[in-house]
Amino acid sequence: MPSADRQLEPRRKPRQVRAELTRDRILTAAAHVFSEHGYAAGTTNRIAEHARISIGSLYQYFPNKDAILAELLVRHVDRGSWKQAEEVDLSPGTLESVVRALVRDAIDNHRDDPQLLRIMVEEGRFSQELRDTITRHGAQRVAQVRDVFARHPDVNVRNLDIAVDLIVFTVELNTHRLAAFPQTVAVETVENELVDMVTRYLRG
Amino acid sequence: MPSADRQLEPRRKPRQVRAELTRDRILTAAAHVFSEHGYAAGTTNRIAEHARISIGSLYQYFPNKDAILAELLVRHVDRGSWKQAEEVDLSPGTLESVVRALVRDAIDNHRDDPQLLRIMVEEGRFSQELRDTITRHGAQRVAQVRDVFARHPDVNVRNLDIAVDLIVFTVELNTHRLAAFPQTVAVETVENELVDMVTRYLRG
DNA sequence: CACTATTATGAGCTTTTGCTCAGGTATTGG
DNA sequence: CCAATACCTGAGCAAAAGCTCATAATAGTG
Numbered sequence: 001m002p003s004a005d006r007q008l009e010p011r012r013k014p015r016q017v018r019a020e021l022t023r024d025r026i027l028t029a030a031a032h033v034f035s036e037h038g039y040a041a042g043t044t045n046r047i048a049e050h051a052r053i054s055i056g057s058l059y060q061y062f063p064n065k066d067a068i069l070a071e072l073l074v075r076h077v078d079r080g081s082w083k084q085a086e087e088v089d090l091s092p093g094t095l096e097s098v099v100r101a102l103v104r105d106a107i108d109n110h111r112d113d114p115q116l117l118r119i120m121v122e123e124g125r126f127s128q129e130l131r132d133t134i135t136r137h138g139a140q141r142v143a144q145v146r147d148v149f150a151r152h153p154d155v156n157v158r159n160l161d162i163a164v165d166l167i168v169f170t171v172e173l174n175t176h177r178l179a180a181f182p183q184t185v186a187v188e189t190v191e192n193e194l195v196d197m198v199t200r201y202l203r204g
Numbered sequence: 205m206p207s208a209d210r211q212l213e214p215r216r217k218p219r220q221v222r223a224e225l226t227r228d229r230i231l232t233a234a235a236h237v238f239s240e241h242g243y244a245a246g247t248t249n250r251i252a253e254h255a256r257i258s259i260g261s262l263y264q265y266f267p268n269k270d271a272i273l274a275e276l277l278v279r280h281v282d283r284g285s286w287k288q289a290e291e292v293d294l295s296p297g298t299l300e301s302v303v304r305a306l307v308r309d310a311i312d313n314h315r316d317d318p319q320l321l322r323i324m325v326e327e328g329r330f331s332q333e334l335r336d337t338i339t340r341h342g343a344q345r346v347a348q349v350r351d352v353f354a355r356h357p358d359v360n361v362r363n364l365d366i367a368v369d370l371i372v373f374t375v376e377l378n379t380h381r382l383a384a385f386p387q388t389v390a391v392e393t394v395e396n397e398l399v400d401m402v403t404r405y406l407r408g
Numbered sequence: 409c410a411c412t413a414t415t416a417t418g419a420g421c422t423t424t425t426g427c428t429c430a431g432g433t434a435t436t437g438g
Numbered sequence: 439c440c441a442a443t444a445c446c447t448g449a450g451c452a453a454a455a456g457c458t459c460a461t462a463a464t465a466g467t468g
Binding site: 268 | 454455456457458459464465466
């Protein structure tokens with residue numbers, strides 16, 4: 001049971017390479033274990049075992065279980081926002097191409113481990129500060145998308161703000177589903193339909 | 205930590221009214237506690253406490269914690285499918301009205317306790333049997349929706365099967381979001397946009 | 409009312425899990 | 439080569455949570 005506002009700082013900062021390596025091993029193992037068993041059943045001992053290090057070492061670098069999840073979330077968000085910054089210059093073009101870029105970006109952004117992402121977002125109880133950061137990133141993304149659509153001449157919806165909220169969420173969640181059940185149908189097919197849906201909606 | 209394939213049958217079946225009442229109290233309390241604290245932190249002792257019964261009584265009717273969540277899920281699914289059966293005769297009409305009926309149905313179906321539903325769907329690891337039941341119910345619903353759209357003259361999409369999957373999922377998830385964060389915007393507004401998106405998509 | 413079946417109780421046993429700490433091993437710097 | 443520092447180990451502690459069982463209370467029955 002993760003609880004907000006706990007100590008998240010490590011008790012020891014790595015100074016040698018092997019320490020950095022151990023830290024990475026822990027995080028990689030944690031990502032694997034959390035996404036496989038969920039947060040509650042992803043015990044610290046299991047993580048240590050999977051990382052092939054002792055439980056003691058784990059607690060050298062993370063003060064508690066929550067801190068591990070928090071670190072994973074921070075890493076994901078950092079990676080995500082970095083991608084977004086590069087994605088902006090894809091704005092001009094036909095409406096469909098813009099939507100397609102948006103969908104592709106979402107898909108790419110979740111290829112690694114959708115299970116883990118779900119757990120981080122939905123099971124984690126983080127500090128207010130961390131949650132604010134996430135919210136800000138999300139809002140920033142929505143605003144970014146909004147601007148692109150606001151400029152485009154083909155866009156024709158009653159309420160752009162709500163439309164963008166709806167679209168971003170829909171694309172995001174369908175991406176999750178796609179990544180979580182990869183066997184059912186081809187990714188391109190779903191991508192096409194998703195693009196169609198959003199494009200037709202925006203055109204009015 | 206819910207694990208699949210465990211005993212779900214009660215060790216005692218109620219034969220008196222007060223027993224049935226106790227069972228209901230447990231389920232009601234469990235729904236409340238799970239949706240408030242999550243599955244992991246929703247302890248059986250807390251459930252018993254909230255139901256104002258002893259922990260011993262709880263284990264008279266449920267062999268373990270998982271069985272309680274499973275029962276809640278079964279009840280939800282049953283209620284849902286019952287509603288669906290009545291919903292079928294809403295088929296004819298304009299495409300928009302059909303879509304609106306679909307969206308309304310989804311919204312109504314999740315008014316009670318979206319938090320709980322989320323937990324059931326996302327934190328529960330159920331037996332294969334139970335999961336099959338859920339899947340079957342879902343597939344049935346998709347097929348139903350598919351039939352309605354297949355008959356409608358205004359529908360024009362490349363791949364109806366994938367389109368219906370996409371639509372049902374999108375409507376479902378947006379409904380979850382709507383119910384989980386009720387404060388942001390008016391329900392009707394989002395409903396309208398959601399209906400617009402789906403309708404325009406289907407029209408092509 | 410007496411007798412049995414059913415239901416309710418809750419202290420506490422058992423297991424699980426987050427986490428500590430005393431004591432080792434590797435690495436670095438002089 | 440030898441301290442000093444950094445790093446690693448894992449048995450086991452304390453707390454929490456799932457669950458049991460002996461016993462008590464209540465409801466049905468003739």
